[in-house]
């Protein structure tokens with residue numbers, strides 16, 4: 001396994017400044033954006049600014065937990081014009097709209113915290129809501145993209161909760177409830193989840209190897225987030241012959257020095273590149289760091 005503090009991990013700024021023409025796709029997850037963390041919001045806006053400047057970027061993926069909690073698109077769509085102007089999401093929508101206008105497709109996947117995002121919200125910036133698992137070919141490899149919570153099958157209480165809350169009928173019923181009730185319910189779920197997590201071991205909250213093998217079977221590479229343990233794993237798929245397939249894990253977005261005036265945001269994201277000469281696209285994890 002290659003851990004992400006390995007010095008071999010490429011620096012994002014170096015990559016986009018030295019090879020701006022080569023960058024084709026950017027994949028991120030687990031930002032947990034909210035009005036309470038302006039540094040993360042600023043970091044996301046800074047990333048999108050960079051992406052707008054990349055001449056050959058074709059796809060930008062957000063693989064879940066873009067938001068800390070999403071209680072329904074109407075939380076934004078029902079705002080008055082005055083409220084929209086002041087809302088923290090408005091600059092995000094504006095910048096993403098600019099990115100779409102440049103010809104970059106924006107693809108948004110649900111995470112466990114924002115599974116109520118709808119296509120109506122994504123329409124605001126001409127993005128596409130995609131479902132997991134999402135299969136994509138990069139170079140000559142078939143990738144499976146997913147958020148990652150579905151792979152944590154040892155976390156029985158979470159999986160029970162997930163099966164209930166993601167049931168289409170339950171989702172529909174939840175969305176019918178008044179907004180203030182949904183906000184209150186989301187708060188209760190967060191508190192209960194935070195408390196429950198203190199009793200769970202790290203291994204229970206990680207992916208299950210059998211689930212990983214199942215996911216990898218029809219593809220060449222698995223890429224997910226959720227566990228907040230960025231790494232590149234070589235998964236042994238056949239014990240006899242010892243062949244391996246890669247499992248890329250994206251990192252969550254973190255504010256470094258939160259109590260300090262010099263705040264930085266750090267994340268591990270994935271970037272694919274292809275030189276115009278070689279025309280062979282490949283993906284790698286890179287360290288994204290920005291002053292907030």
Ligand code: LP5
Nearest residue numbers: 069112113157158161174182185186188190192193196205
């Ligand atoms: O997100 P993370 O990594 O911290 O934790 C997850 C699992 N927890 C969750 C819950 C989210 O963190 C918070 C949800 C935000 C709100 C979403 C919108 C809500 C919409 C509903 C309103 C319209 O997904 C956590 C996993 C962890 O990943 C690692 O994989 O362990 O799972 C849990 O902790 C779940 C608990 O084990 C079971 C929770 C039961 C909640 C029951 C709700 C009770 C409500 C009380 C009402 C009186």
Ligand code: MN
Nearest residue numbers: 065111112226
């Ligand atoms: Mn998650």
